[in-house]
Amino acid sequence: MRRIALREVAPGAVLAMPVYNERGDVLLAAGVTLTPRYLALLEQRGIRYVLVNDEETADIVIPEYLSAAVRQRALQTLATLYDRVATVTMARLDRTPNPTRLLTDAGRRSTLSAALQAARIADLVEIILDDALGADTLGAMVAIKGHDEYTFAHSVEMTALAVLLGRRVGLSMADLRVLARGCLLHDIGKIYIAPAILKKPGALTDEEWAQVRQHPTWGYELLRAAQPNDVVVNHVAWQHHERQDGTGYPRGLRGANRFERPEIGRIGYIHPFAEIAAVADVYDALAVDRPYRPAMAPEAVVATLRRLAGSHLNQELVEVFLTIVPEFPIGTPVRVVEGPLAGYSGVVARLAPTPPHQPVVRLLRNAQGRRIVPLEIDLAQETGVRIATDESRL
Incomplete structure (x- = not known):
């Protein structure tokens, strides 16, 4: 494969x-x-x-950190939930310039709470945890999704990634459940943003960007109205675009670049679960096609995470995350850019089991592009060989 x-x-x-x-x-x-x-x-x-x-x-197995059945159920659950929530809150910016005002109505809050309960998010969290916690590393690339099919799939993928990271930093099962619920619902405030803005292929206007920057607050207010006791879940939605250096939105919170467990009331600081969510959010966003840009090559995603660590993303969490995420996932088309076989191309066949997860590459074509008898090289042994994603085949 x-x-x-x-x-x-x-x-x-x-x-x-x-x-x-x-x-x-x-x-x-x-x-x-x-x-x-x-x-x-x-x-x-x-x-x-x-x-x-x-x-x-044919013999290359690309491991999935979520099964097809779990992905399908998760997508269907979120799609149904968003539909119900949009109906309850009358989520239309053209009718409701300040959508959170609708949440002051007790009847609407009750109906909204019932919609969240009917979605059985807790049940979905359990099956995602069962699947994701069976993987030690992210051996595969993120799941296939088109640039017009992003919101729900992104929430599902980043939830699985956040769970893997949360486990690696020692979160309990109870904490992982809270983290997963927060990640599944982190973008629910986007129901108030016009699809034309979310799918716009070009640069956003100042007015459009102002709307996008409101979605964490809208999501938080919506969730707080529906589930006021789920404080941490609600704050993951509110804080996932905050940055370590205080330049994020909507409140300009800061981070300590260490993983720690402050109380939710620690004024001015990002909750650590939101910091985990932010790392997973950025990774998945960079690794897939968006309306305004193609997906980055896997090694470029890793390089970008390293660059953002310390300023945008929690430094310690990024370092841990990069022990989970290989630079060249299994199935990635690659070419040799340095070494005796420079110009040859093929596919990542396997990964070393321990960080930095050096790949075994199966070469399929020579430098002239002609097929060859498949030849495997192990980059853990071939220290003079350097590869890059073959973007002509990506």
Whole structure:
């Protein structure tokens, strides 16, 4: 199995992993033969790459930190919840310039609380924990999603990533449940933002950006009205865009660049669960296509996290996170950029089990682009070899 750019896929290739829309409906199932019609459908959905099975990589297993069934259930749960919440709160900026005013009505708060309870987020958290905690590292790249199918899928992926990080820094199961609930609901304030803004391919206007910057506050107010006792969950939604140096939003809170457990009332500081959420949020956001930019190559995502550590993101948490996340996940198309085989290309076949998770690369083409008998090189042993993501195939 390997990841391949959609433009490189020839009709007749076999899809290795299912592709969903934002609401969790299966667009194409695993095992489907990709026809020209199916390829056109994927392109229309903004999907730039797929995972395929072929003879050269049939034995390569890309581990999933969430199963297809769990992803599907999570997407469906969030889509239904957002619909219900939007109906209850009449979430339309053109009708309601200050949407949180609607939450002062006791009847609406009660209905909103019932909608959250009906979504059974706690049950969803349990199955996500069961899946995610079975993985020691993020061996695979983040799940396939088109640039128009981001919000729900992003919440699901970043929840799993946050849980992996939370476990690595020693959170209890009770704390992991709170963290996961906060992450699943962290972007619920976006129901008040027009889809045209969220999916805009170009730069936002000042007015549009001002609306986007309100979503943590809107989400917090919404959650506080529905579940006033879930203080930490609500604050994850409120604080996930705060920065260590105080330049984040909406309140300009600061961080200590260490992982610690301050009380929620520690004035002026970001809650550590929101700091975990921020690391997972940034990683997933950079690793996938967005309407205004393509996904970054995996090593560029890792480099960006390192650059943001200390100023934007909690330094200690980023350092721990990078022991979980490999620079070159399994299935990544790569090329040799330094060493005797410079110019050769292939795919990451396996990873070393311990950090820094050096890859074993299966080379499939020579420097002239011609197929070769597959040749594997272990970068833990070949110290003079350097690779990079083959972005022509990404």
